[in-house]
Amino acid sequence: xxxxxxxxxxxxxxxxxxxxxxxxxxxxxxLYSEATLTRHFQAFDSGFAGMDHLxxxxxxxxxxxAVLNLFSGLGGGADIVSGGELFRALRxxxxxxxxxxxxxxxxxxxxxxxxxxxxLMFNVESPQELDxxxxxxxxxxxxxxxxxxxxxxxxxxxxxxxxxxxxxxxxGIPVEDALREYVRARSMxxxxxxxxxxxxxxxxxxxDPFIEALGKLKKFISLLEERDIRITCLDxxxxxxxxxxxxQPPHPHDYARAIQKELNSMxxxxxxxxxxxxxxxxGVLVTEVLYTKVNxxxxxxxxxxxxxxxxxxxxxxSLYGAYHEIRPVVDSGAPPQLVDIVxxxxxxxxxxxxxxxxxRVSQGELLAIMSSxxxxxxxxxxxxxxxxxxxxxxxxxxxxVIRSRETYADLVRGEVIxxxxxx
Ligand code: LLP
Numbered sequence: 001x002x003x004x005x006x007x008x009x010x011x012x013x014x015x016x017x018x019x020x021x022x023x024x025x026x027x028x029x030x031l032y033s034e035a036t037l038t039r040h041f042q043a044f045d046s047g048f049a050g051m052d053h054l055x056x057x058x059x060x061x062x063x064x065x066a067v068l069n070l071f072s073g074l075g076g077g078a079d080i081v082s083g084g085e086l087f088r089a090l091r092x093x094x095x096x097x098x099x100x101x102x103x104x105x106x107x108x109x110x111x112x113x114x115x116x117x118x119x120l121m122f123n124v125e126s127p128q129e130l131d132x133x134x135x136x137x138x139x140x141x142x143x144x145x146x147x148x149x150x151x152x153x154x155x156x157x158x159x160x161x162x163x164x165x166x167x168x169x170x171x172g173i174p175v176e177d178a179l180r181e182y183v184r185a186r187s188m189x190x191x192x193x194x195x196x197x198x199x200x201x202x203x204x205x206x207x208d209p210f211i212e213a214l215g216k217l218k219k220f221i222s223l224l225e226e227r228d229i230r231i232t233c234l235d236x237x238x239x240x241x242x243x244x245x246x247x248q249p250p251h252p253h254d255y256a257r258a259i260q261k262e263l264n265s266m267x268x269x270x271x272x273x274x275x276x277x278x279x280x281x282x283g284v285l286v287t288e289v290l291y292t293k294v295n296x297x298x299x300x301x302x303x304x305x306x307x308x309x310x311x312x313x314x315x316x317x318s319l320y321g322a323y324h325e326i327r328p329v330v331d332s333g334a335p336p337q338l339v340d341i342v343x344x345x346x347x348x349x350x351x352x353x354x355x356x357x358x359x360r361v362s363q364g365e366l367l368a369i370m371s372s373x374x375x376x377x378x379x380x381x382x383x384x385x386x387x388x389x390x391x392x393x394x395x396x397x398x399x400x401v402i403r404s405r406e407t408y409a410d411l412v413r414g415e416v417i418x419x420x421x422x423x
Contacts (some may be wrong), residue, residue: 047252
């Protein structure tokens with residue numbers, strides 16, 4: 001359920017016509033609904049209300065500091081994967097004690113920053129990372145709180161690029177090796193064992209892979225207990241999917257209930273790292289039709305709708321073949337046509353949708369690319385020297401530009417033409 005709806009054939013975000021925002025900020029732009037963000041955060045978080053838990057929003061899904069600040073105000077924390085995300089989370093006002101640091105390639109400098117900030121926990125993903133963290137923590141004279149990210153070798157049944165919990169994926173430490181690492185960590189002077197963590201993939205539409213992974217984690221935790229290694233945190237990662245087209249992912253409450261049932265008497269603080277399920281359907285990308293054209297070949301005719309958003313703005317269709325519903329901002333009721341909706345970038349792979357039935361649109365009309373709140377803006381780039389889009393947050397009857405559109409000057413910031421010596 002989200003707050004993008006039609007009133008008199010016109011798309012609104014909460015109480016504001018999307019057209020009005022486009023007129024004020026230009027296109028393309030990302031548009032988020034605060035009511036939807038809040039509702040989705042609370043729907044997820046409240047599922048675990050009966051348990052000691054912390055919902056750490058996965059910053060990579062939508063990293064604008066206004067969004068992070070909103071979740072922090074609702075009691076959430078942050079799941080980060082880089083020094084840059086740490087910077088954002090702190091800037092947004094997320095208390096360091098609510099920050100979890102995941103990722104396979106943390107640098108020593110990033111570890112130092114996170115230790116200095118006093119974050120809740122590092123999710124360590126390799127023996128060498130543990131050694132480096134020990135060295136960095138010792139240099140600072142502090143203790144590093146850790147969990148190991150265990151790779152349970154479970155098939156999440158999702159897109160190959162975003163499945164992370166299989167043995168062949170680069171993530172985590174195999175369950176069989178993890179025990180050895182906990183024993184090693186216990187003897188390290190600047191490492192404090194706090195938990196076990198796991199994240200098996202993204203856009204999961206079924207509960208059973210989560211439960212299968214949790215079963216393996218529980219067995220592993222009892223092995224730890226046999227060695228007298230006690231953990232206080234269990235981090236189950238993110239991964240709950242959303243509806244882009246006709247997927248039927250579990251409701252967050254069903255997901256929460258299944259997990260609570262499986263955990264029953266376990267005395268651990270539960271940490272969750274949801275991203276997509278909170279922001280995915282809370283954001284859209286608004287774009288303007290620049291041109292329409294028909295390319296005819298010998299035996300075919302292809303209709304193109306060329307818009308001012310491109311694969312640099314929303315990469316998901318090009319990268320994963322992802323489906324995003326596309327709706328006219330003003331629904332004229334025109335008959336549908338089979339079209340490719342493409343951007344201005346010089347690659348055939350630059351498309352928002354292919355062979356899609358869309359009501360006939362003409363130059364200057366606006367389209368909303370739905371379900372773009374997660375991994376939309378955060379994966380955008382400057383390819384083809386296109387300034388990145390603006391981000392706008394609607395709250396009831398008002399809107400705020402929470403990130404201005406980049407300028408041409410932003411494009412060359414930091415670039416230098418070397419001054420060369422005369423020969
Ligand atoms: N925790 C960890 C350790 C992760 O690696 C991820 C996502 C999450 C949490 C959040 O997962 P979520 O709840 O959003 O599924 N760019 C891709 C998705 C990549 C997900 C990477 N990891 C996409 O656009 O589909």
